[in-house]
Amino acid sequence: MTGTDRAIRWSTIAAVSVVAGIAGWVSYIHAYDVIRAHGEAGLVGRVYPGTVDGLIYWASMVLLDSARRGIAAPVIARWLLAAGIGATLLANVLAGLSWGPLGAVVAAWPALALVGSYELLMLIIRGSVSTAPETVPEPPVPADVNEAVRLAHLASVAAGEPLSQRHLAERFGVSRRQVGQIVAAGTNGHGTHTLTEERR
Numbered sequence: 001m002t003g004t005d006r007a008i009r010w011s012t013i014a015a016v017s018v019v020a021g022i023a024g025w026v027s028y029i030h031a032y033d034v035i036r037a038h039g040e041a042g043l044v045g046r047v048y049p050g051t052v053d054g055l056i057y058w059a060s061m062v063l064l065d066s067a068r069r070g071i072a073a074p075v076i077a078r079w080l081l082a083a084g085i086g087a088t089l090l091a092n093v094l095a096g097l098s099w100g101p102l103g104a105v106v107a108a109w110p111a112l113a114l115v116g117s118y119e120l121l122m123l124i125i126r127g128s129v130s131t132a133p134e135t136v137p138e139p140p141v142p143a144d145v146n147e148a149v150r151l152a153h154l155a156s157v158a159a160g161e162p163l164s165q166r167h168l169a170e171r172f173g174v175s176r177r178q179v180g181q182i183v184a185a186g187t188n189g190h191g192t193h194t195l196t197e198e199r200r
Contacts, residue, residue, distance in 0.1 A: 012124060016117045023113035024053065027088060030095035030107055052091070056084035056115065060122050085115050145172050149182045 031049035040048055059081035066073035088111045096107025149172050156163040165176040172179075 009124065013121065016121045016124075020114055020117035020121070023110040023117060026110035027092055027114050028053075030110065031088065031091040034091045034094045049091070052084055052087045053114075055080055056088070056118065059084060060118065064122055064125060088115065145174060146178075146182050148172055149174065149179055150185075153179075153183050 028049050031052065032045060035048045036045045059077045062077040063073045063081065066077075089108055092108045092111040093104045096103035096105070099106075149168055152168060152171070153163060163171075165179045168174075168179045169176045174182075
C-alpha cells in the first residue's frame, strides 16, 4: 500500500467515525425520547437504545468475521442487522412525526447517517482483508544426474506409470545399468519399486 493509499484510507476512516459519532448521538436522543414517551423512563429508558445499536454492531461484526475467514455469513446475522436498522429508523421517524412528514424525514436522517457510516466503515475494513495466495511447494532440485534419475523414477511410480530403464537412460544420457543401480540404491530400504525393462 502506497502513502497515498494509506492517507485516503485513514482520512476516510476518520471522517466516517466523526459522522457516525454525531449521528449516533442525535439518533440516541431521538430513540430515548420515543422510549421515554412510551413508558420506559429512568435508567432502563437510557440504556434501552443501546440494544438497537448494539444489535447492529454485533450483527455487522459477525458479517465482518465471516468475510475475513472466507465463509458464508449466517443468515440470522443478516436478518438481525436488517431488524436493527429498521428499529433505529422507526424510532427516529416517530421522534419527528409530530412535526409532520418533513419532521419525520429530518429526524430519520441521523439514523440513516449512522447506519450508512458504520456500514461504510465495515466495507473499508473488509476491503483491507488480503487473501494470501496458496503456497505451492517447489519441487526438489536435483543435485546431479543420479539424483535427477532417482526423482524422475519416484515421481513416475507415484503417478502410477513407472518409467522404463530405457526411457530414463535416454532422457538423462546415462546407461541402463546405471539407471538400475541408481534406482536400486534410492529405493533400498524404502520398499520395492518396479522399473520396467525394455530390451529393444
